[in-house]
Amino acid sequence: MKTFIRAVEVWVPSVDRSILEFGGGLYGTATRFAAISRSLCFGRGEGLPGQAWEQGRPIILKQFDGSYFKRTAAAHAEGITCGIAVPIFAGDFLTSVLVMFCGDDEAHAGAIELWRNDPTVSTDMRLVDGYYGTTADTFEFMSRRTSIRRGNGLPGMAWESQAPVFFEDLGKSARFLRADSATKVGINRGYALPCSVQRDESYVMTFLSALGTPIARRFEMWVPDAAREKLVLAAVSARPAACCRPRRKARRWSAGRAR
């Protein structure tokens, strides 16, 4: 099964915080791209990870040619056409930059979107940009014309709660405002992650996928317990055909209960 995300990598500040160093990655079959990536580092403002660091907000880069992206030839050789960089801040402190890569395969229905609220401009959240694969023109058109109130819709709920939000069946959800457009292009599942940024704006990434090309093969959401000593499994999204994994199934994942 192909997934919408083709590769993921993590960049972490060096000890003196002057550059971002490679902190791990999953590249699937993109072995040449992986080898090049592992040998790189990025200064502030350099390449996609460095730009995310410099701008202090997530970036969706859909055109590598002529851009600041440093690995264009290797990416294109692997069919990688879009990069999404998400800086992760703990307060003002950059802990890392997460970069995801998507490809240009046919029938890659799905979307990764970036939503923003600038409180000096509006009380709503508007789309900054999105990667819509190859089949989601209708959905993209609708998304670019949608304003989302805090607490409404997938991005608005993540914005309000400052926690991940999952929808297992977008077409049947009255709380997903773009359900009709999503259903038309095969998008049926989505989740949203609030992003930590260094400014007074709010950002949310949404990940929307179709049955044939899920964002990933399985999602899990873990939350700290009351004492903040442990992480507790709070939600699971399993196989694309499944609605959601029942709790008794999730218990099979208990630590110490090897099967």
Next chain:
Amino acid sequence: MLQAAPQGPALERGQGTIGRTFLTGVPAVSDNAGSEPGGFGAAAKEAGLASLVAVPVISEGRLTAAVAWYF
């Protein structure tokens, strides 16, 4: 919308890839999901899941959740 199941399985700080993200606040990857500690690795292997990335969700300087994507 998926309902929360807060009484589900638990991970200690630093335990496995997801626990490491809880400890450090930094995303962590593993290209061998089958080697995760406890029953998690065996279950991942049984499900045919090869790798995972764990991503922290941080709000006002505190980790509010960790999301794991399996591939």
